[in-house]
Amino acid sequence: MENEELVRVLSGARHDWLNQLQLIKAHLALNRIEQAETVIEDIIVTAQNEAKISQLNAPDFASFFLTFNWYPHSYHLDFEVTGEQQTLASMDQVLVQLAADITGLFDEYAGSMIQNHVRVMMNLSDDEIQITFDYSGSINCEQQLHTAIRDLTMKPYMTLVQNEVTPYEAVATIRLDIKELNGG
Structure with a gap:
């Protein structure tokens, strides 16, 4: 990693931590102990998910999610990793391309009237990876988004299990199929 890249990464991480610490400090100053505890619990859950995604041995995919909110987007993103921990090195580029394509569509079709949010849930098993992208907020052109998601997932190793789009939510x-991704 180049020094400039390392400084950028550390700067982004420091910025996130400072925001969280300032939020805790503000709650404590106002004697809102329960809210401070909730922020601390959220930090713990986020750190656990960051550790899980980092241990998948898919560095580009992990980097995509770990740094996503450091860049301008039409929404805030968080993620969760569940299931059997495994090595996804051979699938790194396929996974990051899928994530970039779907989140890119959400950026393209996001409305600006309300705060938008995306939750990505990744469930791992021996023979498959299931990823749910759950967008909540304002959506422009729902039918075009629905069609674009369908078209993106027309690959032999992908099955579109759910594709629901309304003016205020999209779930894909x-x-x-891990065997199919690994060549049979």
């Missing part, structure tokens, strides 16, 4: 669940 994609199942990836």
Whole structure:
């Protein structure tokens, strides 16, 4: 990693931590102990998910999610990793391309009237990876988004399990066949 890149990464991480610490400090100053505890619990859950995604041995995919909110987007993103921990090194580029494509669509079709949010849930098993992208907020052109998600997932190793789009929510669940991804 180049020094400039390392400084950028550390700067982004420091910025996130400072925001969280300032939020805790503000709650404590106002004697809102329960809210401070909730922020601390959220930090713990986020750190656990960051550790899980980092241990998948898919560095580009992990980097995509770990740094996503450091860049301008039409929404805030968080993620969760569940299931059997495994090595996804051979699938790194396929996973990051899928994530970039779906989140890119959300950026393209996001409305600006309300605060938008995306939750990505990744469930791992021996033979498949299931990823759910759950967008909540304002959506422009729902039918075009629905069609674009369908078209993105027309690959032999992908199954579009769910594709529901309304003016205020989009849920896309994609199942990836690990055997198919690894060449049979």
